[in-house]
Amino acid sequence: MKLADTTDGVPMADRSPTPKEIERFRLLLSVFRDGSGMESGFGSTLPGWRDFEDAVDAFFGVSTPIDKDIFDVAVPYDRQGKEVMFGVSCKMKKDLDRAYKSHEPGNVDNYGRVFMELANPAEALRNEFLKRGFTLDNYHDHLDKAGEAAIDLIRGWHNDASIENGGNFALDKSCYLSLLWGEHDGEMAYRLYGFEFNLPDPTSLDWISPSDYDLIKGCEDDGGVVFSIHPTSGGQIKYYPNVEEADWMSDEFTLAPIDEEIHTELEAKAEAYFDEHWTYTFKQ
Template sequence: MPGFRDFERAAAAVTYGYAREDKGIFDVWVPTHDGLPYGISCKMAALQPAKNESSFMELSNSAAKFHAALADRGIEWRLDPKAAGITLVDTVMSWHEAVAGEVDLAGSRYAILDHDKDWRVFSLKVFPLDLRTADPARHVRWEAVGKRLDGYIYERGGEHRLWQWFADSGGQLKYYPPLSWGEWSSQSFTLEEAQPVSLRSRAIEYFGHLWPRSLPEASNQPEVD
């Protein structure tokens, strides 16, 4: 199954960009001919149940940064969930704004690679970088529930959980944008099965004539993808 680095490198290859492979805001930077590069923030997530009509991405698990932002504004999230929710969204948006001089934010996007539970069926979705499609101050109902903070919007005739923050278990901030907010979506697809090869064959491929052909294949050598 593909890992997150595989997704980032594939996204870089098809957009003629380059994968940063660091902890920066954008995983892939795509150069342009007449201005700043645009960025792609790559996310991988389990496919959401069809009835939810939403996608999913974990935006951050930086508990320290979120708690610091709340402390700076003097907010106790359990007592004032609305102010806390606004602060969490503002914090993530501030990370984008901090690189505005290096990246074309208007042209940048989230790319989500959804997968089924068996990691066999995938789909690719693109969402806006702006996390205020639903204004967190006016259009989101925030609620403190146990050790987490939930944010709900009115969607399709009922409430939809758009935000979820786990304050004491890694600090994950989760975002469930409705599919209708997406800008593009692929059809479902599967990946080609890689043919396994022996370590000796792979070594010959890498090293060419430098690898001694007389070296026999070990009987217990594992196959590799």
């Protein structure tokens, strides 16, 4: 979806980010070229998953505790005069090329989708299997139930955090934010994708698995994999929404160059590094 150039409401919660807001985020992310980034390449450091979360924190002007809830970033939100929270679940993967390729029915490479690792709830998944009458030793005999158990486990955590169930988060305002990256034309390129915080119904999928491998796949009719689960390998649960289902996506961008290192807070760094360009992103 094309980014909406509007100032109504809160970005990501109420509307798509504007081009200026995307530029502000790009500048925040670019700070991690100064030697502080988790990744390396092209003669500098590059942002990693923790840096991505820090950049989203700084974008919203918040500081989410390390021992966070189900969301990586928690943002105060005024709902009819009452302060609640909306959450941003940040996912990052060096997988941009895969998202660009078209999916063809039966193609096992799962092109045209965005990778997100949801959780690694090994013990909780084992207990959920037991509650439903099977175990890690025989889940291959109960694939539909096993797939549904894994996704229902995640959805249950989401529901517990919702304001409707006594939690702090407005789930209808919350989102998944995926940052995909990859090398394009000799530079590292990035693209943001925003998805609603609502997982597909697991009962609508076809659950399959090779009987000799630790893997369950929830597939759509065309063979596209929506979920993959590794019950005995840390309980990994991965989600692959279709690119076309994104609420919004940015244009592809590269990081801004940095001339010198400045050691201070992230937002202050962005302002110091980029000066007038940074100020411009706040103008209406």
